[in-house]
Amino acid sequence: MNPALDVAIASAAPxxxxxxxxxxxxxxxAAGDARLGFVGLFVSGGRVHALFTDGSAPLLLATELIANAYPSIATGFPQAAWFERLAFDQTGATAEGATDRRPAIAQGAAGTDAAWPRFIETAGEGFYQIGAGPVAGRIASPVHRRFSMGRFSMGRFSMGCFSTDDTRILRLEHRLGYAHRGIAGLMRGKSPRVAARFAARIAGDATVAHAVAFARAAEAASGAVAPPRAVALRAIMVAVERMTADLAALAAAVAAAGDARFATLLGQAREQSAVALGEAFGHRLMMDIVVPGGLALDLRGDAVASLLAALDRASLVVRAFAWGRVRRDLGPAAGIAQARARSIRALAASVRADLAVVPEGIIAAALPAGTGTALGAAESARGMVYHWIDLLDGQIRDCVAIDPSARLLPALEAGVVGLDPQAAAVLIACYGLSVGAIDG
Amino acid sequence: MDEAAVSSLAARLADAGITRLGRSLAVRHVDAGSCGGCEISLAGAVALRAGLTRYGITLVDDPREADVLLITGVVTTTMADAVTRTLGAMAPPRFVVAVGDCAVDGGVFKGAPTVLGGAERIVPVDLLIAGCPPSPGRIIAGLVALLEANAAPVAAARRSSRIEPHA
Incomplete structure (x- = not known):
């Protein structure tokens, strides 16, 4: 359908x-391509890069910037809009033809908020907005959500008769940047070994996924290969982290739906996993255990039993799920919740099997000072996390972290349209997005 | 939580002439730019059977009913205003607890251009709970210490003037 693109894609190796x-x-x-799933977009080294997946392998496409600008691809891939805004905030490169030019994370000049994203005004009788955040909820998340409320009509004939409770969410917008720590900037100029501490702190609920994706990118760019024991343990750590994040998202969702008892059971299962991981890997969240070249700490053999007990507890709690009631309580989030529950049981089973066949040997290889660019990926509970790295003599010239949260945000914003705030809170909790991972 | 820290905290509170909060604490949490790790510990501290609720410590939505502002994460330039405003909405006596290395002194992000540093850079902090992240147990111990430091004078006063109804 697009011969020039096909030729370019076919030339991708490795x-x-x-x-x-x-x-x-x-x-x-910009015309879109049904075969390509959009992952992320970033500007580095005078080029704009767009990362896609064709279902199995990642595909990184790039073109030179012309006068610090490039044609927007947001009409073909709507999720690219956020990344184009982010690229402008971070590098000043403009996306030509972009319709959404609101700042992504940059704050307005000198204490004003004039340059913040401008919420689209809703006008007229019965229309209003609800603002929540950046300090909202019992355990707050540094993001501002603006719900535009109004009478939601399914067809033009329902407009005539309405009651007070057919007020629904017409639009949800996120104002981001509150958690912007400038992590990529902190990683530049450092060796991958030192920068790994920052990669591990992009998102606490996906610290292993980010650390592994970063380590894989650094290893590929340096020509290093992690030893088999480290590879096997990393796979186990990634799976356990996914399971605990699924438990946390499920707990938050049922808590938002009002089932405190079940939320507590899920929270306790999640906490038991954290305690077991603390015994097994020396850290509750397995932070700083994965380093470029392998692992910093080995699995403690005598803690495997408590890790297995935590996995069993998680499976058991999820199995006790009364799915009929959950489907009713969670509403539109029930599908995602059910997928997370299935994933918890599958991951617990796979970790149990994998723990039995971890090969013996060393856990880390030396990381030579390399030069080049490379991509690394690892699975989180939200989807694939990608890290791209540009090394020059063993120092990071540039690096990019792409968390699934950024591309799931538009899906969430679309998903809450037509819901009431209560159902929206359940859906937001079930998505389990990390604001810190988006802000960077 | 070591006893030295608790007793020094109690002395500090006595010096400040702050009177009792009673036997429960209402905690307002603010994420000033965290990775989400400390929030996992905080959620654990709530979910645990021997958790915060058992000690009469609850997380609340409204800063106006809160006794304690619990800050996690390094304070980013964009969150500083929200943190000080939240504290401003709280009625005295009020306490500020910094949870996690980032909130204690900036942690790994110390000195980064887009952050101010630890919570002490923008608000007075009464209690520091270090760790990256601290375990739920340490958060519970820290908050219980704060509770006990404040409840002690009340308990002593009650004992001296107590009239037993069935005596």
């Missing part, structure tokens, strides 16, 4: 290296 496109071929991405 997977993960950037495929350079000419300006016209890049421009054709």
């Amino acid at each position: 997977p993960g290296t950037a495929v350079m496109l000419d300006a016209a071929t890049w421009r054709s991405l």
